[in-house]
Amino acid sequence: MTDGLKMSHVSHMFGENRVLCDISFDVAPGELVCLLGPSGCGKTTALRLAAGLEKLQIGEISVNDMIVAQPGGYVEPEKRGVGMVFQDYALFPHLNVAKNIGFGLRHFQERDRDDAIKAALKQVGMLEYLNAYPHELSGGQQQRIALARALAPKPRIMLLDEPFSGLDVARRADLRDTTLHVLKDAGIATVMVTHDPQEAMYMADRIIIMNEGQIMQDGTPETLYFKPDNRFVASFFGEVNRFSGTVDNGRVVTPVGDIKETGLENGTAVEVLIRPEGLHIGDAVNGHDILAHVDAVRVLGEVNLLHLTLESGSHIHARVPRRFSANNRQSVAITLDPEMTFVFPIS
Numbered sequence: 001m002t003d004g005l006k007m008s009h010v011s012h013m014f015g016e017n018r019v020l021c022d023i024s025f026d027v028a029p030g031e032l033v034c035l036l037g038p039s040g041c042g043k044t045t046a047l048r049l050a051a052g053l054e055k056l057q058i059g060e061i062s063v064n065d066m067i068v069a070q071p072g073g074y075v076e077p078e079k080r081g082v083g084m085v086f087q088d089y090a091l092f093p094h095l096n097v098a099k100n101i102g103f104g105l106r107h108f109q110e111r112d113r114d115d116a117i118k119a120a121l122k123q124v125g126m127l128e129y130l131n132a133y134p135h136e137l138s139g140g141q142q143q144r145i146a147l148a149r150a151l152a153p154k155p156r157i158m159l160l161d162e163p164f165s166g167l168d169v170a171r172r173a174d175l176r177d178t179t180l181h182v183l184k185d186a187g188i189a190t191v192m193v194t195h196d197p198q199e200a201m202y203m204a205d206r207i208i209i210m211n212e213g214q215i216m217q218d219g220t221p222e223t224l225y226f227k228p229d230n231r232f233v234a235s236f237f238g239e240v241n242r243f244s245g246t247v248d249n250g251r252v253v254t255p256v257g258d259i260k261e262t263g264l265e266n267g268t269a270v271e272v273l274i275r276p277e278g279l280h281i282g283d284a285v286n287g288h289d290i291l292a293h294v295d296a297v298r299v300l301g302e303v304n305l306l307h308l309t310l311e312s313g314s315h316i317h318a319r320v321p322r323r324f325s326a327n328n329r330q331s332v333a334i335t336l337d338p339e340m341t342f343v344f345p346i347s
């Protein structure tokens with residue numbers, strides 16, 4: 001028995017265009033899973049199939065152990081117990097907040113409906129806007145009402161498609177936080193689509209990284225960040241320094257240091273990816289140091305970004321704690337953090 005959402009071996013074509021290729025994943029009650037990937041990789045299509053807005057062609061989808069979609073079998077969207085919030089899921093402009101939320105509760109008794117509307121508004125901190133009209137609300141407030149509308153029928157599954165992307169940074173952070181806590185408190189199985197890795201890291205218990213209709217990796221944010229399965233995943237969470245090399249006696253030599261025990265066969269051509277925070281910078285003191293020149297120091301907020309040139313002439317980036325200061329043209333020593341260094345064979 002699997003409660004929550006289960007997608008099994010789902011593939012999908014639009015005409016000749018295969019947009020999903022054998023996708024399988026589960027989301028448990030109370031779990032928040034982010035689908036993360038570049039534009040056009042099939043994230044929205046996966047959500048629309050789960051919601052029942054798109055007809056399933058291949059595979060199987062179940063909600064709380066009941067099959068809701070299989071080839072030739074189909075449960076209507078409103079009978080799946082699924083709530084949805086989309087980026088452009090506009091509220092009905094001619095209905096006030098209470099009526100917008102009540103729209104999905106038409107089958108409720110009037111008393112119960114009023115209670116459910118108020119409870120949902122309270123969850124998103126908008127109770128005092130019961131009688132407001134959408135045009136009287138800001139974008140962030142409207143998205144809160146859209147969330148309340150999706151929560152009111154007490155769905156078992158919540159599907160969110162880039163729900164914060166139209167909002168400015170402060171509202172976005174605020175609404176992310178509310179959304180996370182409301183969904184966790186209600187024990188709802190949630191899939192949220194985003195193409196922002198930071199947002200996924202902030203929200204997700206698990207992240208599924210997709211590319212060209214396929215799952216590249218499914219794991220906790222920590223696993224994806226520290227143990228990426230492939231180059232795509234390693235470079236998706238931000239900029240990386242890249243070097244190419246060849247395995248010799250198990251090790252790879254790079255201009256920023258040797259990587260030991262790669263576990264790869266001699267002669268394997270590899271690409272080495274190093275996160276900017278995986279380059280530790282210190283004072284140049286002894287003759288064995290790997291040296292670099294500081295070209296520029298940029299303050300990014302919590303960290304500083306150093307633009308460096310190695311003796312080999314390669315240009316690299318290091319992220320260092322903000323208290324670390326270096327002057328332009330200063331010579332510094334580099335050491336590698338093996339946890340932030342990844343070696344992948346080039347196929």
Ligand SMILES: Nc1ncnc2c1ncn2[C@@H]1O[C@H](COP(=O)(O)OP(=O)(O)OP(=O)(O)O)[C@@H](O)[C@H]1O
Pocket residue numbers: 014019037038039040041042043044045046195
């Ligand atoms: N109704 C449709 N008819 C034909 N092709 C479609 C349809 N919907 C989506 N596609 C195509 O399917 C592919 C996947 O689209 P999808 O909307 O799932 O991507 P996405 O990952 O959500 O992208 P984005 O991050 O830009 O929202 C794209 O190539 C898109 O052009």
Ligand SMILES: [Mg+2]
Pocket residue numbers: 043044045
């Ligand atoms: Mg999309």
